Amino acid sequence: MEALLRRMTKISAAVAVLALTFAGCGRQDDDNGGDDDGNNTGSGGSVCESADGDGPKVGLAYDVGGRGDQSFNDAAYAGVEKATAEVDATCFEGEAEEGEPESARVERLRQMAEQGYNPIIGVGFAYSTSVNEVAPDYPDLSFAVVDGFDPDDQPNENVAYLGFSEHEGSYLVGVAAALKTQKDHIGFVGGVHNDLIKKFEAGYVAGAKSVKPNVKVEIQYIEESDLSGFGDPAGGKAAATGILDKGADVVYHAAGGSGSGVFEAVAAKGEGNWAIGVDSDQYLTAPADQQPFILTSMLKRVDVAALAMIQSVADGSPLTSYQVYDLKVDGVGYSTSGGFVDDIATQLEEAKEQIKSGEVTVPDKP
Amino acid sequence: MNIMKKVGIALVAPVAALLAAMAITSAVIIAVGGPPVDFWRVMLSWPEADEIVNITNQASMLYLSGLAAAIGFRMNLFNIGVEGQYRVASYVGAIVAGTAIGPGLFTAGLAIVAAMVTGAVWAAIPALLKVTRGVSEVISTIMLNAIAGFLVGYLLLNYGQEIGNDRRTTPLEADTTFTGWTPFEPADGAIWTLTILAVLAGAAFWFVINRTRFGFDLRATGMNESAAVASGVNVKRMVVISMALSGAVAGLVWLPELFHESRTASFYSGSQFQTGLGFAGIAVALLGRNQPVGIAFGAVLFAFLSVQAGDLEFEHVDVSKDIVLVAQGVIVLTIVIAYEVVSRWRERLEQRQIQRALQRPGTPEEAVAS
Numbered sequence: 001m002e003a004l005l006r007r008m009t010k011i012s013a014a015v016a017v018l019a020l021t022f023a024g025c026g027r028q029d030d031d032n033g034g035d036d037d038g039n040n041t042g043s044g045g046s047v048c049e050s051a052d053g054d055g056p057k058v059g060l061a062y063d064v065g066g067r068g069d070q071s072f073n074d075a076a077y078a079g080v081e082k083a084t085a086e087v088d089a090t091c092f093e094g095e096a097e098e099g100e101p102e103s104a105r106v107e108r109l110r111q112m113a114e115q116g117y118n119p120i121i122g123v124g125f126a127y128s129t130s131v132n133e134v135a136p137d138y139p140d141l142s143f144a145v146v147d148g149f150d151p152d153d154q155p156n157e158n159v160a161y162l163g164f165s166e167h168e169g170s171y172l173v174g175v176a177a178a179l180k181t182q183k184d185h186i187g188f189v190g191g192v193h194n195d196l197i198k199k200f201e202a203g204y205v206a207g208a209k210s211v212k213p214n215v216k217v218e219i220q221y222i223e224e225s226d227l228s229g230f231g232d233p234a235g236g237k238a239a240a241t242g243i244l245d246k247g248a249d250v251v252y253h254a255a256g257g258s259g260s261g262v263f264e265a266v267a268a269k270g271e272g273n274w275a276i277g278v279d280s281d282q283y284l285t286a287p288a289d290q291q292p293f294i295l296t297s298m299l300k301r302v303d304v305a306a307l308a309m310i311q312s313v314a315d316g317s318p319l320t321s322y323q324v325y326d327l328k329v330d331g332v333g334y335s336t337s338g339g340f341v342d343d344i345a346t347q348l349e350e351a352k353e354q355i356k357s358g359e360v361t362v363p364d365k366p
Numbered sequence: 367m368n369i370m371k372k373v374g375i376a377l378v379a380p381v382a383a384l385l386a387a388m389a390i391t392s393a394v395i396i397a398v399g400g401p402p403v404d405f406w407r408v409m410l411s412w413p414e415a416d417e418i419v420n421i422t423n424q425a426s427m428l429y430l431s432g433l434a435a436a437i438g439f440r441m442n443l444f445n446i447g448v449e450g451q452y453r454v455a456s457y458v459g460a461i462v463a464g465t466a467i468g469p470g471l472f473t474a475g476l477a478i479v480a481a482m483v484t485g486a487v488w489a490a491i492p493a494l495l496k497v498t499r500g501v502s503e504v505i506s507t508i509m510l511n512a513i514a515g516f517l518v519g520y521l522l523l524n525y526g527q528e529i530g531n532d533r534r535t536t537p538l539e540a541d542t543t544f545t546g547w548t549p550f551e552p553a554d555g556a557i558w559t560l561t562i563l564a565v566l567a568g569a570a571f572w573f574v575i576n577r578t579r580f581g582f583d584l585r586a587t588g589m590n591e592s593a594a595v596a597s598g599v600n601v602k603r604m605v606v607i608s609m610a611l612s613g614a615v616a617g618l619v620w621l622p623e624l625f626h627e628s629r630t631a632s633f634y635s636g637s638q639f640q641t642g643l644g645f646a647g648i649a650v651a652l653l654g655r656n657q658p659v660g661i662a663f664g665a666v667l668f669a670f671l672s673v674q675a676g677d678l679e680f681e682h683v684d685v686s687k688d689i690v691l692v693a694q695g696v697i698v699l700t701i702v703i704a705y706e707v708v709s710r711w712r713e714r715l716e717q718r719q720i721q722r723a724l725q726r727p728g729t730p731e732e733a734v735a736s
Binding site: 093094095097098099100101102103104107108110111115125126128129132133136137147148149150151152161192193194195196223224225226227228 | 416417420423424515516518519520522523528529530531532533553555623628629630631636637638640641642672673675676679680687688
């Protein structure tokens, strides 16, 4: 009897472990399920399965979340999709797993290189180190890392680091938020509290204060350092609900796949509350019942950068080193789908011109 | 004959469990509309040279994590906190390793000790809460996992070195890292030098548990606490010591990766640190029945499945890699159930044998029975 009881405890421990494992999966499945309802970029319909041109063979290595996150990764996919039409590119997609080891990223890039993909684009700065490992072994291939950086002092001749001025785009949606708030109280949800996402926060706050110096801004991050903060809709919803409960009526998110939770929270709060999307034009991919709440989206044109990279390879002069996509080259911006910012278009365009002309310098640190 | 039978019975449970797990996983794949045959063809193919290297390296870390969990399990302590313990310990270890405080080997040694001590201290918190306030270690270790994540993130953000869009600890000097062993081509990578930690820890685990007074006390407490108390074991002391030991081993988990030599200097950062090894270690310990050799099989199996999953997309198999998580979870369940079923079946078998022996007239057993 004693022994049986002991085994029962072990079994319940096993079940607990399983529950923990599946809790993680379940969250991702919910996320993917939502995507399929919203648009048709589920795991089925990739242009990479049908494209058969004789242009560059693009290897696309996604960050956690992958194609279908309606945000960061989808923006990269959009660029590759354009490349299949414009330069007859073909493509292959690989996707990162949550909590995967560095060796898995290296292995993914190396297999792509072995199969002759060129360029190979890592989506997300997590690929910075693995590209640095692999690229020197394949000097004839070109690599790019979105948001990436060179982790050591030895420059890589065949790697381009595609960076964006997210703070400038965030400034513009900050202006929109301040003009639309009825309570002079707005909020921000960041996926992970790192320097990249702090750039979004800094620009947003600066933009809002440029219109209403006394506006109150609530700041919430889902995770302190764990990259799972970009794939956690439940966490996004909790953070946004907290901000709304404090009295804010506009919430901007820079949280990748967690953003769908932010939209849910704002839609649940009802009329008079606004959400602001990020990276892609999220009005276009949101479910119909959430669309009336998506004021605008801060566009981070990963598609523009990815397309430029592929085009440069097609032209025989691949991009290398640091490339910055700012407001001047339309590397960032804001979306107008839904028409909710039409009434403040003049102010937004004015702010845009001020940044372009250098009259306003947007801070990139909070 | 008898030995054959014993080996047979010992193998029945794991083999049946693996077959059942494959069947259930296949059913899940069919249910989501994927091709189970292609899935298993890719998953069960012989790994490439570089994959063998990766499997070995991953298995060493899983093994350490499994051992850490098993130390607690052997005395009925559920240390669910290996995840948090190895995170905090890896961060502290990386900081010490990056200081270049002395010659490379000395710095590395100091960092390993620092990581073990940190893991032990972090694990001692729930142990002390348990013996002084009666807090269940299951709850407190899970909560400390969350605290560990936020604490390390906070420290990294405020005191870490800024590099591009990331923060990291000071990178290790070249002489603090170890070259490792390259069994194949250089491009296939090296088996990390500190995978040896897994072997050493496994041997130490076996020796301490089976051949020392402490190990005996630990097992006795796990099997029957009141009997252990009656025979003079100080259970409270045992709880604190074994949790601290568990945490110290947890502190080693990520060190093989930290100290390996590569093109890019080694450091701790949000994207470099591999999360999830602590939870996987619990499953690996359960798979291995908390025995050092069994845990090794579990670690290799889990590492094999994870690494092989990377081939799925390259072979154009339209199944999400997440299915491997399902397969791993199902294996744990089927193994636990299979062992339970087999041990009941064996008990019945033995009972029947005794019965038969008793019913035969004129045998000495009858005399004993009456």
